[in-house]
Amino acid sequence: xxxxxxxALCESIxxxxxxxxxxPTRLAYGTDGTSYCAAPDLVVLPGRADEIAAIAxxxxxxxxxxxxxxxxxxxxxxxxxxxxxxLLSLERLNRIVELNQADLVAVVEPGVxxxxxxxxxxxxxxxxxxxxxxxxxxxxxxxxxxxxxxxxAFKYGTTxxxxxxxxxxxxxxxxxxxxxxxxxxxxxxxxxxLIVGSEGTxxxxxxxxxxxxxxxxxxxxxxxxxxSVGSAARGVDRLLxxxxxxxxxxxxxxxxxxxxxxHLGGVALAPPGTAALxxxxxxxxxxxxxxxxxxxxxxCAEAGATRIDRARDAAxxxxxxxxxxxxxxxxxxxxxxxxxxxxxxxxGKIPExxxxxxxxxxxxxxxxxxxxxxxxxxxxxxxxxxxxxxxRDRAASAERALFEEVIRLGGALTGEHGIGLTKAKYLGxxxxxxEIALMKRVKHAFDPAGILNPGKIFPAxxxxxxxxxxx
Amino acid sequence: xxxxxxxALCESIxxxxxxxxxxPTRLAYGTDGTSYCAAPDLVVLPGRADEIAAIAxxxxxxxxxxxxxxxxxxxxxxxxxxxxxxLLSLERLNRIVELNQADLVAVVEPGVxxxxxxxxxxxxxxxxxxxxxxxxxxxxxxxxxxxxxxxxAFKYGTTxxxxxxxxxxxxxxxxxxxxxxxxxxxxxxxxxxLIVGSEGTxxxxxxxxxxxxxxxxxxxxxxxxxxSVGSAARGVDRLLxxxxxxxxxxxxxxxxxxxxxxHLGGVALAPPGTAALxxxxxxxxxxxxxxxxxxxxxxCAEAGATRIDRARDAAxxxxxxxxxxxxxxxxxxxxxxxxxxxxxxxxGKIPExxxxxxxxxxxxxxxxxxxxxxxxxxxxxxxxxxxxxxxRDRAASAERALFEEVIRLGGALTGEHGIGLTKAKYLGxxxxxxEIALMKRVKHAFDPAGILNPGKIFPAxxxxxxxxxxx
Numbered sequence: 001x002x003x004x005x006x007x008a009l010c011e012s013i014x015x016x017x018x019x020x021x022x023x024p025t026r027l028a029y030g031t032d033g034t035s036y037c038a039a040p041d042l043v044v045l046p047g048r049a050d051e052i053a054a055i056a057x058x059x060x061x062x063x064x065x066x067x068x069x070x071x072x073x074x075x076x077x078x079x080x081x082x083x084x085x086x087l088l089s090l091e092r093l094n095r096i097v098e099l100n101q102a103d104l105v106a107v108v109e110p111g112v113x114x115x116x117x118x119x120x121x122x123x124x125x126x127x128x129x130x131x132x133x134x135x136x137x138x139x140x141x142x143x144x145x146x147x148x149x150x151x152x153a154f155k156y157g158t159t160x161x162x163x164x165x166x167x168x169x170x171x172x173x174x175x176x177x178x179x180x181x182x183x184x185x186x187x188x189x190x191x192x193x194l195i196v197g198s199e200g201t202x203x204x205x206x207x208x209x210x211x212x213x214x215x216x217x218x219x220x221x222x223x224x225x226x227x228s229v230g231s232a233a234r235g236v237d238r239l240l241x242x243x244x245x246x247x248x249x250x251x252x253x254x255x256x257x258x259x260x261x262x263h264l265g266g267v268a269l270a271p272p273g274t275a276a277l278x279x280x281x282x283x284x285x286x287x288x289x290x291x292x293x294x295x296x297x298x299x300c301a302e303a304g305a306t307r308i309d310r311a312r313d314a315a316x317x318x319x320x321x322x323x324x325x326x327x328x329x330x331x332x333x334x335x336x337x338x339x340x341x342x343x344x345x346x347x348g349k350i351p352e353x354x355x356x357x358x359x360x361x362x363x364x365x366x367x368x369x370x371x372x373x374x375x376x377x378x379x380x381x382x383x384x385x386x387x388x389x390x391x392r393d394r395a396a397s398a399e400r401a402l403f404e405e406v407i408r409l410g411g412a413l414t415g416e417h418g419i420g421l422t423k424a425k426y427l428g429x430x431x432x433x434x435e436i437a438l439m440k441r442v443k444h445a446f447d448p449a450g451i452l453n454p455g456k457i458f459p460a461x462x463x464x465x466x467x468x469x470x471x
Numbered sequence: 472x473x474x475x476x477x478x479a480l481c482e483s484i485x486x487x488x489x490x491x492x493x494x495p496t497r498l499a500y501g502t503d504g505t506s507y508c509a510a511p512d513l514v515v516l517p518g519r520a521d522e523i524a525a526i527a528x529x530x531x532x533x534x535x536x537x538x539x540x541x542x543x544x545x546x547x548x549x550x551x552x553x554x555x556x557x558l559l560s561l562e563r564l565n566r567i568v569e570l571n572q573a574d575l576v577a578v579v580e581p582g583v584x585x586x587x588x589x590x591x592x593x594x595x596x597x598x599x600x601x602x603x604x605x606x607x608x609x610x611x612x613x614x615x616x617x618x619x620x621x622x623x624a625f626k627y628g629t630t631x632x633x634x635x636x637x638x639x640x641x642x643x644x645x646x647x648x649x650x651x652x653x654x655x656x657x658x659x660x661x662x663x664x665l666i667v668g669s670e671g672t673x674x675x676x677x678x679x680x681x682x683x684x685x686x687x688x689x690x691x692x693x694x695x696x697x698x699s700v701g702s703a704a705r706g707v708d709r710l711l712x713x714x715x716x717x718x719x720x721x722x723x724x725x726x727x728x729x730x731x732x733x734h735l736g737g738v739a740l741a742p743p744g745t746a747a748l749x750x751x752x753x754x755x756x757x758x759x760x761x762x763x764x765x766x767x768x769x770x771c772a773e774a775g776a777t778r779i780d781r782a783r784d785a786a787x788x789x790x791x792x793x794x795x796x797x798x799x800x801x802x803x804x805x806x807x808x809x810x811x812x813x814x815x816x817x818x819g820k821i822p823e824x825x826x827x828x829x830x831x832x833x834x835x836x837x838x839x840x841x842x843x844x845x846x847x848x849x850x851x852x853x854x855x856x857x858x859x860x861x862x863r864d865r866a867a868s869a870e871r872a873l874f875e876e877v878i879r880l881g882g883a884l885t886g887e888h889g890i891g892l893t894k895a896k897y898l899g900x901x902x903x904x905x906e907i908a909l910m911k912r913v914k915h916a917f918d919p920a921g922i923l924n925p926g927k928i929f930p931a932x933x934x935x936x937x938x939x940x941x942x
Contacts, residue, residue, distance in 0.1 A: 102708065102819025103848075125714060147657045158655060160664070161632060174905045182815045184629060184849045184886030186618045186668050187894075187901050188928060189910045193631070193664035197657050214714035237573065243596060243685040243756075285714075288759030344653045348573025377574075378655045415655030423658075430658050434645045439660045441916035445909065457659060 002041045002064055002085065010044050010086070013054045018045040018092070029087045032074040033134070034422055035337060040067065040087035047092045049169065049206035056204065057173030059086060060449045066171065067453050068200040070110060070142025073134040075340050076420025078146060078199045082455030090141050093206065096120055105164060105181050106210045110141025114148075117210075127215035129156035132416065133328070141205055147197030149416040151248035151281075154375030158416075160196045162211045168195060168203035171447040181209045194442070199418045200453045202446040216283035219247070220293040221311040223320045224300035225274045229253065229354040232276035235303035236347075236374050239280070242295040248281040249375035250324055253354060256331070256369035256382075260323050263330030269323060271306045276354075278305075278374065279324055327371055334367060335384035339395050343406040344378040344415030356405045357381055364398035366391075378415035403429050419457045427459055473512045473535055473556065481515050481557070484525045489516040489563070500558045503545040504605070505893055506808060511538065511558035518563045520640065520677035527675065528644030530557060531920045537642065538924050539671040541581060541613025544605040546811050547891025549617065549670045553926035561612050564677065567591055576635060576652050577681045581612025585619075588681075598686035600627035603887065604799070612676055618668030620887040622719035622752075625846030629887075631667045633682045639666060639674035642918040652680045665913070670889045671924045673917040687754035690718070691764040692782040694791045695771035696745045700724065700825040703747035706774035707818075707845050710751070713766040719752040720846035721795055724825060727802070727840035727853075731794050734801030740794060742777045747825075749776075749845065750795055798842055805838060806855035810866050814877040815849040815886030827876045828852055835869035837862075849886035874900050890928045898930055 011019045019042060020026070026039040046052045059066040065085025072079055081087050094111035101124055108117060114135040121128050131150035132138055138148065144166075149158040165179030179185055179192035195203050226232040232251060239246065254275040261269050270277060278300065282292040293310065300308050311317035331338055345353045354370060361368035361383075372379035381402055385395040403413055403426050413423050413430050427436060440458060444450075482490045490513060491497070497510040517523045530537040536556025543550055552558050565582035572595055579588060585606040592599050602621035603609055609619065615637075620629040636650030650656055650663035666674050697703040703722060710717065725746040732740050741748060749771065753763040764781065771779050782788035802809055816824045825841060832839035832854075843850035852873055856866040874884055874897050884894055884901050898907060911929060915921075 100817075100819065101712075103817040104711070105817070125712065147661075149655050153655060157628070157632060160661070161628060170905075170909070176903070176906050176909060178906075180815075180883050181817045181881055182848050182883060182886065184620050184624060184815050184844070184847045185883040186887060186889050187884045188890060188898065188906075189673075189913055190618075190631070190664055190668050191906075191909070191913075193661055194913075197661050202660075214711050214716055217714050240575070240685050241572075241596065243688050245685055284755065285759050285762045287762040288756050291756045291758040344651075344655050346571075346574040346576070346652045348571065373655070376655045377653050410652055412651050412653060412656040413658045415653065416657060418657050419659060427659065432647070434641075435647050435649075435659075435662075438641070438647065438662070438916065442660055442662075442665075442913060445912035445916050 006058065006062060006064060007042055009058055010042060010055060014044055014046045014051050018047065029069065029089060030081060032072045032077060032079045034075060034077045036077045036080045036421060038080050038082050038084065040081040041084050043087045043089060045089045045092050049167065049175065052088065052204055052206055053169045053173045053175055055086065055088060056169050056171055059451045060172045063449060063451060065454050066451050068204045070139035070145065071113065071137050073138045074142060074146060074420065075342070075417040076414065077422045078418050078420035078456060080421055082421055088204065090139070097207065099124065101126065103181055104212045106212055108140050108208055108210060110139060110144070110205050110208065112140045114138050114140060114143055121212050122215055125215050126212040128162060128210060128212055130159045130162060140208060144196050144205055144208060145198070145200045146416070146418045149378065151250055151373060154249050154373060155245050155247045160193055163192055163196050163208055164211050165209040166192050166195055166205050167207035168205045170203050171449060171452040176203070183211060199420060199456055201443060201456055202452070218286045218289040219281055219283045220289045221281045221317045221320050222293060222296050222300070223309045224278045224280070224305040225270050225307045226276040226278070226303070226305055227273050229276045230351045231304040232278050233351050235278055235300045235305060238299035238303055239296050242299055244282060244292045244295045246280050246296065246375065247283040248279065249373065250279040250371070251374035252277040252279070252323060252371040253369065255367060256327055256371045257323065259330040259334055259369050260326045263326060263333055274306065277323065279320060331369060331382055331384065336387045337385045337392070339383035339385065339399050341381045341383065341399065341402060342378060342414050342416045343381055343402065343411060344376065345406055345409045345411035347375065347377040349409040349411065350374060350377055350379070352409055353379060353406070357402065360398050360401045360405070364394045364401070366395055366398050376415065377411065421456055424457055425459050427457065477529065477533060477535060478513055480529055481513060481526060485515055485517045485522050489518065500540065500560060501552060503543045503548060503550045505546060505548045507548045507551045507892060509551050509553050509555065511552040512555050514558045514560060516560045516563050520638065520646065523559065523675055523677055524640045524644040524646055526557065526559060527640050527642055530922045531643045534920060534922060536925050537922050539675045541610035541616065542584065542608050544609045545613060545617060545891065546813070546888040547885065548893045549889050549891035549927060551892055553892055559675065561610070568678065570595065572597065574652055575683045577683055579611050579679055579681060581610060581615070581676050581679065583611045585609050585611060585614055592683050593686055596686050597683040599633060599681060599683055601630045601633060611679060615667050615676055615679060616669070616671045617887070617889045620849065622721055622844060625720050625844060626716050626718045631664055634663055634667050634679055635682050636680040637663050637666055637676050638678035639676045641674050642920060642923040647674070654682060670891055670927055672914060672927055673923065689757045689760040690752055690754045691760045692752045692788045692791050693764060693767050693771070694780045695749045695751070695776040696741050696778045697747040697749070697774070697776055698744050700747045701822045702775040703749050704822050706749055706771045706776060709770035709774055710767050713770055715753060715763045715766045717751050717767065717846065718754040719750065720844065721750040721842070722845035723748040723750070723794060723842040724840065726838060727798055727842045728794065730801040730805055730840050731797045734797060734804055745777065748794070750791060802840060802853055802855065807858045808856045808863070810854035810856065810870050812852045812854065812870065812873060813849060813885050813887045814852055814873065814882060815847065816877055816880045816882035818846065818848040820880040820882065821845060821848055823880055824850060824877070828873065831869050831872045831876070835865045835872070837866055837869050847886065848882065892927055895928055896930050898928065
C-alpha cells in the first residue's frame, strides 16, 4: 500500500478530482476483459502528457508500480495491476488531434475509442484497417499496447503496420518520440515497433501518428458451409491459389455454430452435418469485387461447400456477420468461465490444430468451441468451464496441452491478446532461456527500476509478489 | 590488426579456404555501394549458422570487431568495417530452404539474392513485394539489415512487413529465434522488427521466414508529364482521393529527366517545360486494373498533365520504366561523386521539399537531381559533385542543409538506406539525447561487448577509432 504522501503528490500533479482511492473505483479499474482482478492502491487519471511524465518520475523515484490502462477490454490481464501501485487510466487523453488527408495520417491520443477513429477517417474516404472485435469499446492506446488485430489483419496487417510514430513517456519520466509520419523511416532502431505490442511494459504512449489508406469503395461477403474443417481449409487454399486476397477470412467450427444456434433459440443456421463455416469478404473497386467474389464462390464449391450464401445488400451482409458477432454472447451462456486462447499456427496447420482441439476437449472433458481468422492461422480456442475447482483444473490442463500442441505445430501462444498476466507462465514453452533473458535486458534498457506494469509477460520469479486471482 | 592466433582459430572453424587475408580480397570486402572503403583484417566466409556462432563467440571473447556483410550494395556504408576486425560475408548461406504454399512462407538464408527469391516465388503464383532498386544484386540478409523498400512499398510495405521470423546469432555466439511463421504473433517483445533495420548492429541473421502473398495477376502502367512538382503532387492527391492505391508511384524531377535525356544521347523524352514526371503502376485483378488505371489517367489530366502515356503491353511497360532505370547510370555521368540521400518527408510536404532542394542546390552551387517514391514521401536527393576538396565541402554543407530542412518538414534522415556510417554524424538532428541514449541501451542489451558492426548508426565518440575515408 502506498503512502498518503504519494497520493498527495499525485493530486498536486493531476488535480485532486483525478486521483481516486475509494474501493469501488479501485476494484473497477483493477479488471480487464479476463476474470482477473487486482485493485490498485490509487487510480490516477491524467489529462496531459506532462502530467504522465511527472507521475512516472514519481513512481520511479519511490519504486511504486505503475500500470497504464486503456479501456480495459484486454483478454490477457495486461492492464490488471498485479503488484498494486498506481493505475494510470489514459481515458481522458481522448482527442483525435489531427486528421491529415494530404499526409494520409491521423494523430491521436491513446484514449480514442477505435470505432470513433474508424468513423472519423471513413467520413473523409479514408480507412484505418485494424478491427479488433472489441472496437466499439477498446482504445487505440490499448490496441497499440497489444498490437491488436482483427478479421481484416489477413489482408491489411495488424495495428503495428499502421503506427508510424509515437510520443511516449519512459518510466523515469523522460519523454521520447519514435518514428514519424512517414511509412518509410529507417533512422536508428525501430523503437516504434518495439513499443507496439509491448503490453505497457516499456513506455507509456501519449500520442500516436497512424497511417491511413484510401477506403476500399466496395465490399462483397460470402458464407459457405462445409462438412469438415479440412474442406473449409481446402476452400481457403483454392481461393488463395486463384490469387484472391480477401479482406476477411473467418472460420467458425461446428461447436461454435451449435452454441450460436442454441443462443438464438434453436434456430437452424446451417445444413445438417456442418462442421465448419467460412465467412469471406473481399473489398476494392466495384469491378475487382465482382470478379473476386466469383472466384471465392468457385473455390468454396470446388472444395465441397454444402451451401454458399452471398449477401446482396448491406442488410444481408449484416445477417451473414451475425453468427460471428453472436459468438461471444452465445459462448457466455454455455458456461460461466471461458479460457479464451487466441493461439496462432501456420496457415497450413489449421486442420491439424482443429483436430488437436477436438482431441484435447475429449481428453479433458471440456467443451472447446473454436473460431477465428483462417487466413492468419489465428484461432480463438475457447475452453469452457464450470465454476468449480475441479473443472478449472481440467481446463488448466487442457490449456497447457493446447499450448504444447500449438508450439509443436510451429505456432505461437498468442496472435492478438498478448501474454500479459494469464500466459506469462507459458512463455518458456515458446522461448528459450537465452531469448527470455534478452527480452529482460530490453525491458531493463527502458525500465531499469522495473516499475512499469510489473508481473506481465515474464514468468514470475521467487522475488515476485503473489499474482492476483480470478474473480 | 588482429593476431595470427585469431586467424588460425577462424580457419579451424570455417576451414582454411574460407578465411582470406590477401589485400585485394580485404579491399574488395571493405566497400559497399558508397565511395567509402576500410579494409578488414580478415575476411571470413562461413557456410553454416553454427560456424557463425563460433566466430561471434571468438570475437566477443577477444574484443574483435565483427561486421556482417550481404552483397555489399548498401548506400550508407553499413557493411564497411569502419573499425577493422573480421568481415563476415554471408554469401555462402544462399539457399532457399523452403517455399511453402500452404503456409504462404519462404524460409531463406541471408545470402539469397532478392531477384532469385522473386523468381522462385512468382513461378508458383506467389509474390514477395519488397523491390529495392538493387534487387538483381542485393541479398535478403542485406534487405533485412536495412529494412529495404522500393517502389512497391507504398502499397505493400517495406521488408519489415514480410519478415515473420528470424534465426539469428547474438554477438556472444548464442543462437536465438524470433517471431515465427505467422503474421499475427504477439508473444513477448517483437525482436524480429527490432532486428530488421538494425543495420547489422544487434545480431547476425542466419535464416529468415518470409511472408508471401498471392501474386497480383495484372499490372497497368501510366506515365504523366507535368510542368511543376506541385501539379504532379496534385495528381497524386487526386488519385488517392479516387481511392486508388497504386503499386508504384514514382516521381522524377526535371533535373533527373535532363540527365537521362543527355545520357541517352540527347533524345527528348518529355514535352518542353516538363518539371516533373509521374510513373504510376496499379496491380490486381484484370477488372480492378482496368478500372483503376482509368482513375489514374483522369487524376493526372485533372491535375494538369501535359502528356499521359499508357503502356499497352509488356514492351511498352518496360519502355516507360526505362527512364527510371537509366537514372543511376545517367547521374554517374554528370559528376564523379554522388551524395545519394534517401530522405523522407510526409507525403503532403513533397512540393515544399522539392522547392527546398532547388534552393539548396542554388545556394551551394551544386546540381541536385531528385527522384523517388512520391506516395511514401521518400525521395532520392542526389547531390552531384566534382572530385575536388572544395566541391566536396560545398556538397557537405548542401547535405547538412537538406537534412535540416527534412527534419523541419517533419521527415526523417533516411527512408531506405539506413544511417550506417555516412549519416551517423547527423543522427542528433533527428533524435534527442534521451532517445539516442535509449537506443544505445538497446544496443547494449544485445551486444554488451560492443563488437558487432561498431562505428555505425551512433555519432562517433572521442574514444572511437578514426573513421574510414571515401575512396
